[in-house]
Amino acid sequence: MPSETSDYSIYRRVVSQLMQGEEQLPSLPTITLDIRRALGDPNVSLSALVRLISRDPALSALLIKHASSALYRHTAAPKTLLEVISRLGLADVDRITMVHSIKSLFTLHSPGHKRLFVETWRRLAIKASTSAVLARLLSNVTAEHALLASLLSEVGTLAVLSAFRSENVTPSSELYYKLCQEYSKSLSIIVLKKWSVHNDYIEIVRDSGNWQRSPGHSLQLLDLVNLALYHAIKEYSPAAELPPLQDLAVYQKLMPPQDFIGENGELSLVISHRADILAIAQTLR
Template sequence: MQSEASDYSIYRRVVSQLMQGEEQLPSLPTITLDIRRALGDPNISRNTLVRLISRDPALSALLMKHASSALYRHTLPPKTLHEVISMLGMAEVDRITMVHSIKSLFTLYSPGHKRLFVEAWERLVIKASISAMLARLLGHVTAEHALLASLLSEVGTLAVLSAFRSERVTPSNELYSKLCQEYSKSLGIIVLKKWSVHNEYIEIIRNAGNWQCSPGHSLQLLDLVNLALYHAIKEHTPTAELPSLQELAAYQKLMPPQDFIGENGELSLVISHRADIQAIAQTLR
């Protein structure tokens, strides 16, 4: 027990040092900044944008996979980047570009580092995929917007790993979880401010997991993120202490039949769309 407390103290010091040195935190790749800048130009031509995106084959492949995923019900899926951009629109291409960048930012430095990242990324992917599917089924927010907000809400969870890139030893799952509980929100806010993302996403970080926070009368982005987080926790940690779904402020905005609950205490919407959620998740793995 003493050894674990001592280890945790050492890891806390490493993470605290990371938070004090912004230059150590991951920066968005140049290609991402170039694409986002181009997408923000109302006069950008489709051909110029296609050439720019084509410089990143992994992003091109992700856009194609995403546009052909369960989020869209097209008889003929798009076959070219031109068609993908036409179908998704500039705002959604921008959001998917950010999703791609988030995963590519956190370079893996050791087997232990990789193990923690893979497990954390899988949990985030399920949560984001549930967010996207709920957005498509419930309306109010686009699926890509919900997907990106859900991922960004836990960017601090991944950023905690950046503290250990020069360390020979990475924390155990238990200590990593404790570090995330203590630091991920504040670290995530620092990272998003560094990236100059919209303040809306920073507010999502602040309020994700606050089950009683639900602004406005209609479903908001935060509601979708919290509903997805709730279901992702139940899936990943069935023994987690959670309130009943009916107690969530976000749930109380749902109307029948959207508010139907299955035997396991989850939304019937989520249960009946498991295959679609997994199909979305597969595009992010």
């Protein structure tokens, strides 16, 4: 019977082959490119955007969910796509379109494939939602900007899964996690460059998980992503070796009561806003 070491060698070869053939990596859907191109046109009308977005019913539904979520504190839910776009703003519509595309890119090919995707997407949704809530509570970064940056920082984690599209066997959760540790960052950078996203997001990938990196005096996008990553690791990988929260460079930017730490070593702020985090994560599923 093959050992775990030999299995891992096989899986490494599959992922390495994926990285060497850019055409095998996921591309953004045509509808996403059309919408993003329109959003970048200063002369585009809201009615033209509504017609374009209406071509993707799943995206339309997601935009409505977001506009009605805990991120946007309005008493009345929007009833039309025009109201949704007006409430969210073009920048957030662009970001939510990217979020929708990221999830839809990774089709499931087997029960094992689906299991790994569901586990991974659940974690990424919580992490991204934590980034969004922290952005709203602590910084001038918009919640949707933080949410998208958090997801994009781990697009390579999902891309690792695409290496096993045509394979009869998918790795165990343990081996998949090990593959992600080895390849996720490199794959994220390759995919984001292929998608021509702003270089700021690529720099976030490079510094994600670097607990001593915290540029500037105020909270930056990277700080929010790393704080969310830290909390996600504590929740989903409790055996992982992490420094105490107060040793993180970003922690030094927090002032009381924002810097209060609970008994489990997490920010009290994150613990007390768990319901908001879960509500936002639900809009991503």
